[in-house]
Amino acid sequence: MIKRRFFRILLLITTASLAACTSVKEYNSTITEKKHSVQALRQDIDLAHQILKDGHPGLYWYISKKQLDYKFDSLKKAINEPLTTTQFYQKLSPVIAAVKCGHTALRFPSVIVKDKVKRETIKNKVYPLSQFTYAVNDDKLIVINNNSKNKQIKTGNEILEIDGLAPKEIFNVVSTGFSYDGYNSLSKNKRIERNFANLYKIYFSEQDSVAIKFKTDSAVINTFISFYDKKKDAEAKKKLDTAKAIAKVHVKKVKETLKHRGNKVNGEYQLDFKFLDKEKDIAYLKIKSFSIPTASFPQFYKQVFDSISLSKSKNLIIDVRNNPGGTLSASLSLFAYLTDKEFVYLAKPINNGGFSADKYATGLKKLRYYLTAFNDNGNIYEDEEGNFFSFMKGYKPQKPHKNNYKGKVYVLINEFSFSASSLLSANLKGINRATLVGVETGGGANQCTAGRMPVVTLKNSKLALRFGLNRMAPIYQQDLYGRGVFPDVEIQSTLKDRISNYDRELQWILTDIKGKG
Structure with missing residues (x-):
């Protein structure tokens, strides 16, 4: 037995050494050009299922074992010719999505570029469809912002075709692999809006220039949108701004007082706080993500609630619209400021026991698995019923923050409020602490899978499978299974509102506050 294990380890070391020598060019070819054999693709299907x-x-x-087994088996039988990684992705991703878990998805691999000059060139290349922000409404693709050189296209214009394809055709293709929490697919349009350029590139191979047909109020126009170099544009803008600054009278800079919120993402802070009235009676806290590496959530919250306490604000609006989630600690820490009682934030984080992504890897990672049997066992416990679970903060009773807020709380939610933002909303609703305004959250009200999120690469296609290892559930459960957190007041901005930058949900809250003032 020992001898056999020794030879296995020796073989793995040899394999790992050879794998390290494999050229980047070969890897890139594997995910861009190479057609994988029927046998190789079926191996990846079996591996994904087993993982x-x-x-x-x-x-x-949300799906029975029999139904899911059937989907994997049917896909295996349907693979009867070699496919590229892109073609295989389009077939496997809908099967993964059938699990109906928003945290479980197939990732498309990225090309590796070692040359620094080429990497910088690609980094600064803004592809045509990345030059717009969009709204998806009734299978229509509407331009909200145009950052391209072509200024014919205005806010509110409808795109009729991209390289001869109607948006509805594109939507039907790119959305087949979307993973939702349970039976709620309301986030489909938001997902397309936020990731349209990347989705198009995966499914239709976006080029350096695309033909776009769009409609204005008075005409249908055909045009081309080409890529541009954002570094060169930034340098040109900097020279222009410098010239303008020289011509202006010197103005003393005002030191920014809001600290700890991290860097901007796409020109916008993910954490923001302000008062919406002169009297500072209405505080507004926006959290677009609970995962911001450059931010300090504890310090940011302290600053926010110190300001609220000092101003004696009677109303607090928390905006978690379009918040896809993040860390449990950032969500839980906020909740501690919103209650004056001891609380349990999280049900028992059940899992399947020790899991190691290295077990399914190749080369050095596989070697590590055999040498150390690396897994999560150090952080896994077993209860009286034989269930495995991980200890996480929030599973045991927590104390409220000493500076907890006692005024009126409103929470803005929408179909792209996921994971930690849904968990926050569900717990606030469970203790009747806030008025939720907007539409049903995309994240499940009763549960999702999260915690540690391994990413396992499939051996042949190099597609990556990502999912959560723990059941993450609020302590309060709703009766309707497989749905999101429902608002107390259902209201949503229209397309016309978005074009004119009118926030209908926020305006409802402000009107409600004035009516009760």
Whole structure:
């Protein structure tokens, strides 16, 4: 037995050494050009299925084992010719999505570029469809912002075709692999809006220039949008701004007082706080993500609630619209400021026991698995019923923050409020602490899978499977299974509102506050 293990380890070391020598060019060819054999693709299908069975704690919440097995088996039978990684992705991703878990998805691999000059060139290249922000409404693609050189296209214009394809055709293709929490697919349009350029590139291979047909109020226009170099544009803008600054009278800079909120993302802070009235009676806290590496959530919250306490604000609006989630600690820490009682934030984080992504890897990672049997066992416990679970903060009773807020709380939610933002909303609703305004959250009200999120690369296609290892559930459960957190007041901005930058949901809250003032 020992001898056999020794030879296995020796073989793995040799394999790992050879793999390290494999050229980047070969890897890139594997994911861009190479057609994988039928046998190789079927191996990846079996591997993906096995990984989910081994590690996913909610694999059969919304689909039976029989149904899911049938989908994997049917896909294997349907693979009867070699496919590229892109073609295989389009076939496997809908099967993964059938699990109905928003945290479980297939990732498309990125090309590796070692040359620094080429990497910088690609980094600064703004592809045509990345030069716009969009709204998707009734299968229509509407331009909200135009950052291209072509200024014919205005806010509110409808795009009729991209390289001869109607948006509805594009939507039907790119959305087949979307993973939702349970039976709620309301986030489909938001997902397309936020990731349209990347989705198009995966499914239709966006080029350096695309033909766009769009409609104005008075005409249908055909045009081309080409890529541009954002570094060169930034340098040109800097020279222009410098010239303007020289011509202006010197103005003393005002030191920014809001600290700890991290860097901007796409020109916008993900954490923001302000008062919406002169009297400072209405405080507004925007959290677009609970995962911001450059931010300090504890320090930011302290500053926010110190300001609210000092101003004696009677109303607090928390905006978690378009917040896809993030860390449990950032969500829990905020909740501690919103209650004056001891609380339990999280149900027992059930999992399948020790799971190691290295077990399914190759080369050095596989070697590590055999040498150390690396897994999560150090952080896994077993309860009286034989269930495995991980200890996480929030599973045990927590104390409210000493500077907790006691005024009126409103929470803005929408179909792209996921994971930690849904968990926050569900817990606030559970203790009747806030008025939720907007539409049903995309994240499940009763549960999702999160915690540690391994990413396992499939051996042949190099597609990556990502999912959560723990059942993450609020302590309060709603009766309607497989749906999101429902608002107390259902209201949503229209397309016309978005074009004119009118926030209908926020305006409802301000009107409600004035009516009760």
